[in-house]
Amino acid sequence: MGAVEGVPMENPFGFMDTKSVPCASFSSEEAHLTDEPGMSFSRETVCLEDNKLSSDISGASADMKPKSIRRAKTWSDEVENLYRFQQAGYRDEIEYKQVKHVAAVERWPETGFVKKLQRRDNTFYYYDKERECADKEVHKVKVYAY
Template sequence: MSSPKSMSRATGWSEEVENLFRFQQAGYRDEVEYVQVKHGASVDKWPESGFVKKLQLRDNTFYYYNRRRECPDQDVHKVKVYVY
């Protein structure tokens, strides 16, 4: 498992921050960790926005997300951005 070299907090909303918010809400650092934990499982994304559509949690239940933004402005600073 590759571990991140550093971590910072998001300062503004972007598509990347939106997807990180969704992964972290589901209990993963980011897409890298999700693919490692789920042994290469592909991430289901909305075709028009590129946002994560569905994630499988570690207990094999699922989180489903809307095609529109879900990360509220007041939660943007809570999103962790990892550098590998």
């Protein structure tokens, strides 16, 4: 028997028997909602061991949002590294680690400057050992306070 066109069914899900379908791969302890800016809520199942590992990787910085912002006035090592992160499309090292799920950023041992970053589109940026942020670019660098 088919439904008559233009006439709504009283219960469109009446044909589904939810009691006869076991769902062994899902338990209420494993479910959680993701709440990230720009993301919709979705239900995910996660193994408890995986959840512990992911919380160790992200640490306490997972919820960190900047409280204030200012522009750099003079060049420094910090401004140089921020310039490199912002050229690659990130606020700073904290956001880079959150997005790319890395524990450490590759740095030049001689200077401590960032050596290599991966953009959001997975393109790599490679940086020199020496300063790359020219004096005329310093005022464009944003310094975030947490």
